[in-house]
Amino acid sequence: MKVVLPDQTELELPNRSTGLDAARAIGPKLAEQAVLVRANGIVQDLRLPLEDGQPIQILTTRDTSDPDALYVLRHSSAHLLAEAVRRLYPGVKVAIGPPIENGFYYDFDFPEPIHDEDLPRIEAEIAKELEEGREWTREQISRDEAKARFESEHEPYKVQLVDTAEGDISLYTQGDFTDLCRGPHLQNSKPIKALKLTGIAGAYWRGDSTQPQLTRIYGTAFYSQADLDAHLERLAEARKRDHRVLGQRLDLFHFDEHSPGSAFWHPKGMVIWNQLEALRRRENARRGYVEVKTPLIYDKALWVTSGHWEKFRENMFLIPLDNDQVYGIKPMNCPGHMLLFGETLRSYRELPLRYAEAAPLHRNELAGALHGLTRVRYVTQDDAHLFCTQEQIPSELDGCIDYLRFLYGRFGLEPRAEFSTRPDGKLGSDEEWDFAESELEAALKRNGIEYVLGAGEGSFYGPKIDLHVTDVLGRSWQLGTIQLDRQMPQRFGLTYMGADNTEHPVFVIHRALYGSFERFIGILIEHYGGAFPFWLAPVQVRVLPVGEGHLEAATAIVERLRAAGYRVDVGEPTETIGKRIRASELEKIPFTIVFGDRESEQSLAIRERGGDQTEDSLPDFLTKLATLGA
RNA sequence: GCCGGAGUAGCUCAGUGGUAGAGCACCGCUCUUGUAAAGCGGGUACGAGGGUUCGAUUCCCCCCUCCGGCUCCA
Structure with a gap:
């Protein structure tokens, strides 16, 4: 051969x-x-x-940054971890241990809980293995043989894995540890030059919360110590871009224990919010949306009709009343919009009817799931519901996709699209889902959008096109979503009168493009590292009078800029000019104007964020700013 | 909600069974500033409740919040 x-x-x-x-x-x-x-x-x-x-x-071993080469290194590292843990903790059961993005983990069922302090001990044991050296050998055996082997070793999780595996089973052995494993693995442990355990966490067996919870040990490994150091350095740098850190440092928002999961928006954070809101309003109007406002609380009967009582109650804040009634604070706008649409008999001439509403929503997210602005309980979607005929579905979907492209392009975000299909516990029939899913998938293909399949990830009332982005810590968050829904209008008995003088079913497209203002801003903060583009910057220009004697002239400059519509403040001369310039940089203000004896409206000393300095007249500076505007 | 970790000043952190300290920020005074930190002085804190103890910020219990995961989702 x-x-x-x-x-x-x-x-x-x-x-x-x-x-x-x-x-x-x-x-x-x-x-x-x-x-x-x-x-x-x-x-x-x-x-x-x-x-x-x-x-x-x-x-x-020289392909030190090749993802596949790292994968195999880390996969083998996971096996070393398991070997070490089995030696140190007799009676421990092993589950699975794959490589992941940036590292690896192994899940164990410990007889006694372990703690952070155990990690150094385990690391030392692995170091010993590395010093001694390990070779991996591979064997292929039948399922029955494999099952008997793991049963005799009292490894119930491995037995379960064998039960659900297909075909013959491959095993890898190093030292005194043999693992059920598809591979591939290193020849030996020599290439593992740097290995670090990074944390302990609980994880459900097979990712199922009804299954026992195992103890997951995370780690990472590299072909060189320098690579590990660089990795840790990157993590430290990423942490500086974390929106929770920058949100505090830039005075944008905060959280308080009296209302977990609900942000307090500071004036500077609201500037960003309002800029996004203005863009949304302007663009919605241009694209034929109409703005509506609907109630925040509804009685139980409404939630029963919508299906939320059955499918979403766990996540809702409920308000019991004296007379045995229960109200629920809305977690979504859709039921209210259904009522609004159904208020009168609609004509086909009215369709498509595009209702937009960015109302506050409340979702009782699990306490452990809350995360800065990216997972909150008080959430504000840039929501819209597009009521249309069956024939209008493709063009409405195209419109949404065009809008998405426009919006994300505005921020230079490059999200990944996911096509999420029917979940367990969906409402409606398979035929209805077949139709809805095929419409969405056709829209993706028609518009040339690459996507991954999220099987079973759809909403309970319909399939979705979701847009995902990754935060600085490598976590993926869903932003925009486009969902096609037959269920909700059906449940509310929504129809329209057609040209043929008979009633027809209405379809609804649920769509949020930012997703939520909270999460979108969180992602933007990290995307820009806090250095917002001019049109989003909370303070766009700061004027610094060199001394007391320059305050009046500086204030006049501020007034001129404000009159032109810019967000400008003055940095009063209570500190040295050097210190105030530093503060301006740390606040990531796009332009800082130093005004002293040398300056006049005809010659301003303009410092751009980052340190570049130019000299410009006030009128020319205003002209320049105009080109940067929203 | 589950597993593990952590809550000390506005922020970042140190520290102790005998009621606490630093840097930055803030306030005051001095300086009157030229493109990333001028000097001096000052105020402010042990997440909540219960227990052990002569005495608890420190040890124990419970609760809350936050952090890293899991699960769940914009």
């Missing part, structure tokens, strides 16, 4: 040769440093046979 190397040369090999055989055929050094092979672009264990004619690429 032969395989094709990356430089297109062909390598002749005996039949059934493995990746390692191929490496050996090229050179002993390569064989020693090899960590895995990419065969036909797919990662494969070095111990597995190649196929005739395949293009192959051998990755080595």
Whole structure:
């Protein structure tokens, strides 16, 4: 047989040769440093046979930043962790231990809880393993054999995994630890030059909250200590961009224990909010939306009709009244909009009817799920409900997608699209979902949007197109969403009178493009690292009089700029000019004007955020600002 | 909600079974400033409740909040 190397040369090999055989055929050094092979672009264990004619690429310990090379390193590291834990904690049961983005974890069922202080001890045990050196061997056995083996080792989680696995089972052994594992793995532990355990957390077996909770140990590993150091440095840098840190430092918002999950918006934070609101209003109007306002609380009967009582009650704040009635504070606007639409018999001439409302919503999120602005209980969606005929669905979806592109382009955000399909416990029939899902998927394809499938991730009333972005800590958050809903209008008995003088069912598209103001602003803070573009900056220009004698002239400049509509303040000369410039930089104000003896309205000393300095007349500066406006 | 961790001044942190300290911020005074921190002085704090103890910020219990995960979701 032969395989094709990356430089297109062909390598002749005996039949059934493995990746390692191929490496050996090229050179002993390569064989020693090899960590895995990419065969036909797919990662494969070095111990597995190649196929005739395949293009192959051998990755080595020198591919220190290749994601696949890191993956295999970390996967093997997870096995070292398990070996160490089994030695230190007799009676522990092992579950699973995969590599993940930036590291790896292993889930254990400990007889006694372990704590942060245990980590150094485990790390030391792993260091010992690394010092001794470990080799991985791979074997393939039948399912029955594997099951018997893990049963005799009293590893119930492994037995369960075997039960649900398909085909033969592969095992990897290093030291005295054998794990059920698909691989691939390193040849030996030599390439693991830096390994660090990063934390302990609870995690449900198989990600299911009805299953027992296991103890997850997180760690990370690299091909060099320098890479680990750089990784930790990046984390520290990311932390500085964290919207919770910047929100405080830039005086944008805060949280108080008297209302967990509900932000207090400071004046500077409200500037950003209001800029987003203005953009939304302007663009909604341009795109044929109409603004409405609906109640915040409704009786139980409304929530029963909408399906929220059945599907969403856990997340709702309820208000019991004396007379056995219960009211619920709205977690979504849709039921109110259904009532509004159904208030009168609608004509086909009125459709599509696009109701927009950015009302406060309250969702009783689990206490442990709250997270800065990205997961709050008091949430404000830039919500809209598009009531339309079946025929209008494609064009309405196209309109939403166009709007999305416009909006995200405005901020330079590049979200990932996810197509979320029917969940367990959906409302409505499979046929209705077939239709709704096909409409959404067609819209994605028609508009050339790449997406991943979120099977079972849809809302209880309809499938969704979701937009996700990643925060500085690598967590993915959903922002915008477009959902097609047949259920809600049906439940509210909504119809329209067609041109044929009969009543037809109404469809509703639920759509929020920012998603929520809170989460969107949280993401923007991190996206810009607090250095907002001019049109969003809470303070756009600060004027600094050099001394007391310049305060009056500086204030006049401020007034001129304010009159032109800009957000401007003055930094009074209570401190040295150097210190006030520093403060202005730390507050990330786009322009700082220093005004002293040398300046006049004809020659302003203008410092841009970051330190660049120019000289400009006030009228020219105003002209320049106009080009930066929203 | 679950697992683990943490709550000391506005912020970042130190510290103790005998009621606490620093830097920054803030306030006052001095200086009168030229593109990322001028000098001196000053005020302010042990998350809530209960217990052990002569005495608890410190030890124990419970609650709350926050942090890292899990689950869940804009």
